[in-house]
Amino acid sequence: MQQAGALLTTRKEEDTAYIGEMLGRLLTKPLIVALQGELGAGKTVFVRGAARGLAVEDQVSSPTFVLMKMYAGRLPVYHLDFYRLTGGAEEADELCFEEYLPGDGIAFIEWPERLPGLLPPDYLLVTIELFHDQYGESRRLKFMPYGGAAAKVVETLFEEISWRTDGSLNREQPGS
Ligand SMILES: Nc1ncnc2c1ncn2[C@@H]1O[C@H](COP(=O)(O)OP(=O)(O)OP(=O)(O)O)[C@@H](O)[C@H]1O
Ligand SMILES: [Mg+2]
Secondary structure, eight states, rough: OEEEEEEESSHHHHHHHHHHHHHHHHHOSOEEEEEOOOSSSSHHHHHHHHHHHHOSSSSSOTTTSSSEEEESSEEEEEEOOOOTSSSSSEEEEEHHHGGGGGGEEEEEESSGGTTTTTOOOOOEEEEEEEETTTTTTEEEEEEESHHHHHHHHHHHHHHHOOTTTSSEEEOOOOOO
16 A cells, blocks of 8 residues: 655755665665656666665666666665566566565665566655756655555654755655
8 A cells, every 4th residue: 555655855966875875774674665767867876875775885886788786785685677678577577576576685676667567565666856946956756655664664764864954955745
């Protein structure tokens, strides 16, 4: 079941990575984090931060061409990117992704919409939207938990973030 979502805006790459890192730090159990947003929205930037928060020491690079990369962290980290998945569900079946969704680790999935029906009922959806305002280019990050475990994660995340009073890292109210 989908729970209430939470919104924030970032104005810099480092801040999106910071939010990812804060998420990574608080994860202690397997979870799927699906990331939606146009090309260049900041999904990989977010995952890079999250991997840092999960104590991954290797450099995280986009798995666009290989579809999945694995990293050793506090928990195993699976970074999937379905942008180039052309064979649909059949190709995905052959690649046996299911054992990583989330398996014993944290599965970050970019372009999950390329594989409808892939996601189980419990996951965290992060949507990143690029927009322009008086500060220039900004990103709106929306956290939509599906299931109780993901909802708890979002609640804790929003308590732990160090918000700034200068407007560069803002919590937003839905509909504002
Ligand atoms: N506030 C911000 N948050 C995240 N990235 C930002 C921000 N401002 C600028 N950027 C830039 O936007 C780009 C985001 O690239 P990234 O590879 O993370 O996108 P992506 O969503 O993974 O795209 P793709 O669908 O191609 O994989 C980077 O070049 C980054 O420097
Ligand atoms: Mg990417």
